[in-house]
Amino acid sequence: xxxxxxxxxxxxxxxxxxxxxxxxxxxxxxxxxxxxxxxxxxxxxxxxxxxxxxxxxxxxxxxxxxxxxxxxxxxxxxxxxxxxxxxxxxxxxxxxxxxxxxxxxxxxxxxxxxxxxxxxxxxxxxxxxxxxxxxxxxxxxxxxxxxxxxxxxxxxxxxxxxxxxxxxxxxxxxxxxxxxxxxxxxxxxxxxxxxxxxxxxxxxxxxxxxxxxx
Numbered sequence: 001x002x003x004x005x006x007x008x009x010x011x012x013x014x015x016x017x018x019x020x021x022x023x024x025x026x027x028x029x030x031x032x033x034x035x036x037x038x039x040x041x042x043x044x045x046x047x048x049x050x051x052x053x054x055x056x057x058x059x060x061x062x063x064x065x066x067x068x069x070x071x072x073x074x075x076x077x078x079x080x081x082x083x084x085x086x087x088x089x090x091x092x093x094x095x096x097x098x099x100x101x102x103x104x105x106x107x108x109x110x111x112x113x114x115x116x117x118x119x120x121x122x123x124x125x126x127x128x129x130x131x132x133x134x135x136x137x138x139x140x141x142x143x144x145x146x147x148x149x150x151x152x153x154x155x156x157x158x159x160x161x162x163x164x165x166x167x168x169x170x171x172x173x174x175x176x177x178x179x180x181x182x183x184x185x186x187x188x189x190x191x192x193x194x195x196x197x198x199x200x201x202x203x204x205x206x207x208x209x210x211x212x213x214x
Contacts, residue, residue: 012047015189017118018072018080019045022060022088023135026142028149039152041159042068043134046080048189049181050171052163054138056156062090063200066109070197073113078190083110084118092119105201112198114191 025041042055042065053075055068065088073079085091087100094101100119102110110117141162142155167178174181 013189014048014186015078015191016081017047017084018076018082019047019084020069021086021135023138025056025138025155028152031151039155041135041138043138044069044072045134046076046178046182046186047084049178049186050174050176051076051167051178051182051186052134054134054156054159054163056152056159058152060088060090062103062105065090066106066198066200069109070113073193076190077187078193079113079115080190082116082118084120087119091117108201109198112194114194 021043023041023043025039027036028039029035030037037058040057040060042057042060044053045051053072055071057064057068069083089103091103091106092100093103102117102119106117138159141159145158167182170177
């Protein structure tokens with residue numbers, strides 16, 4: 001482990017944690033305006049088996065983030081005990097070393113699925129070392145394509161296929177195949193999915209003008 005370096009590997013029990021991170025994937029022409037726009041990759045790694053899941057999104061707002069997480073749960077067939085993530089505004093309204101203030105929608109989403117958010121302390125990305133190296137990896141995979149833009153759905157299909165292949169190969173650190181470890185040791189430790197998806201809601205903070213003294 002490298003407590004003072006770029007990454008710090010933290011041991012997890014089966015089904016304990018899905019570790020998430022975002023990153024810029026590439027710039028593409030907007031399908032409506034034609035202007036250059038950022039496409040983001042949203043990556044998850046199961047802390048025990050190191051199984052990876054990936055989504056490609058246009059934005060990082062509350063609904064897009066939670067729907068991506070929900071989609072990952074469906075792919076995994078269950079829910080981990082916690083999700084480890086930085087302090088993005090869509091999840092944590094106020095970054096705090098000990099007790100971040102969660103977005104109420106994200107908090108209710110966690111209650112619906114039966115997990116809790118582990119928002120890492122500010123400026124401590126190395127604490128989710130399992131996933132920090134994945135963003136450059138996704139960029140390299142995308143650069144290996146011929147550079148054509150067939151839409152965001154095509155990018156996701158491409159990356160998910162590559163990630164699934166990688167999950168079947170020995171992991172660089174554990175030397176075990178993530179899919180084999182997942183099937184044998186971690187899949188059964190996941191919580192069952194609820195019968196219904198989360199009914200998404202909107203949340204915003206308004207400004208209240210102070211009344212003038214009469």
